[in-house]
Amino acid sequence: MARHRGRGMAAINYPIGMNLGGDPSQALVHSNPEGKFTVTLSAIDLGQGMKQVTRQIAAETLGVPIADVYVDTADSDTGPHDMGSFASRGTHRVGNAVAAAAKEARGVMMEAAAEELEVNAADLDTDGRGNIHVKGAPSRAISVKDVAVAAQFRQGKTIAGRGIFLIPLSEVNPETGEMSPVSCYAHACLVADLEVDDETGEVTVLKMTSAYELGRAINPKMVEQQLVGGAWMGMSHALFETPEPYYPDTAHGPRDFNEYVMPGPGDICPHDIAVLERPAPDGPFGGKGPGEMCANPVLPAVANAIFNAVGVRVDSLPITPEKVLRAIKAQGGARPQGAPGGRR
Amino acid sequence: MAKTPVQFRLNGSDKAVFVDGGENLLNVLRRGVGDMSAKYGCGQGTCGVCTVLVDGEPQLACLTLAETCAGRSVDTALGLSDGPNLHPLQTAFMEHFAAQCGFCTSGMLMAAKALLDRNASPTREEVAEAISGNICRCTGYEPIINAIMDAAAKRGGGSNREQGHARV
Helix, strand or coil, X not given: CCEEEEEEEEEEEEECCCCCCCCCEEEEEEECCCCCEEEECXXXXXXXXXXXXXXXXXXXXXXXXXHHEEEECCCCCCCCCECCCCCCCHHHHXXXXXXXXXXXXXXXXXXXXXXXXXXXXXXXXXXXXXXXXXXXXXXXXXXXXXXXXXXXXHHCCCCEEEEEECCCCCCCCCCCCCCCCCCCEEEEEEEEEEEEEXXXXXXXXXXXXXXXXXXXXXXXXXXXXXXXHHHHHHHHHHHCCCCCCCCCCHHHCCCCCCCCCCCCHHHCCCEEEEEECCCCCCCHHHECCCHHHHCCCHHHHHHHHHXXXXXCCCCCCCCCHXXXXXXXXXXXXXXXXXXXXXXX | CCEEEEEEEECCEEEEEEEECCCEHHXXXXXXXCCCCCCCCCCCCCCCCCEEEECCEEEXXXXXXXXXXXXXXXXXXXXXXXXXXXXXXXHHHHHCXXXXXXXXHHHHHHHHHHHHHHCCCCCXXXXXHHCCCCCCCCCCCHHHHHHHHHHXXXXXXXXXCCCCCCEC
16 A cells, blocks of 8 residues: 555636627726726626726726726616626626726816817826826926816716726527637646545645746736636535436535535645746737636546556546545556656 | 613723623624624534634634623624724734635634633644634635734744645
């Protein structure tokens, strides 16, 4: 009886969003009379950072300080329509809608500033610190706040913008079945190193090493946060969790956290991550978004590493000690596959 | 149902409430005195989101009879900051991006505070052990452990501090 080490890898090509009906998102941006902007969305931040990322996109597009932008995701009754938070679509779909809305609002803001400064709007630029000035003449300037006051109380203008992002519905070719359901792919490769105990069937993940290509990392720390947390969830799905509805009978399902097994803080392993930024042509500032892709490659990499360690293919999830032991028994013992190039 | 008067200290202030027989501390905190920082998760002591300190010891408020808190001190995440000045653990949680959805955060903070109050320079394993009763779905625990290690280091302990796991 022994513990066998194994290494497995997986590479994925991950579609951002889905195109069943166009997958649209809408955004509204407006300024209040003191020159602060509100982005109104129905998209929901579940903790993945959508509010922060859309706030950055809005501030950058408007050309105002990020402190002057508030993102309101409170209410789908009063906010513009959004398909929801799923399919890793937030940064790409919602971000594009916010960029479009902020661009339209910026246009009105610059027209209002042009009227106050008595210049052509095309000659104006923002400094990102709350001022609008004539290009090449920073002293010929007006604050965004003064523009907002003028627009509201003198010019009768609404500094506001509407944005929608919609990819036309992809029709299926009836002859070939071909379609183009997505426009934007992210990519990842992950290597899992683990140990399989051929006496207990227990799998211990020792290390993960990964590379992610997800367009521009609009907020690099939040990307890291997503990748670290998502990899844990992938490991949990690979080895521990049995989600609905895959029980033989739902009566066999867990009723609480005593029975729904997940790895705890003592079960985590080192994870080296490399983030590659290849801006997406159709993403907001090139962003695609990590999303569900954080968890996905872990599962096949773990399954492959178990095969490498003991020579068994477990083809259902989670890969529990019972399944590993049964498979080892069925093939008459562990058969370590060895390592190319003499690793170990 | 008969009500029992219970007096206790909450984050340093005296509180007096009437509680039902068998009522748990979590209910008294959230509904009785309006401190919503301890969360209601599983309601049976397996998730840790309701972790509070009773006389400095971490306890699951959902399993703690309110009557047993009479005359004792209860500390919740609401009392961590000193006015606008965040507790070092709160600052470290922010700096290490140790919260995503945030539902586990107040329980994590209190479990961490209980640890650092009795062990100023814990090892990584001791930190993992201290939060092993608290479930987090988002972070993979690593940023939380890093934050607690960092808070310990900045409070003068931290001789056992190791490198964080993730490298980007």
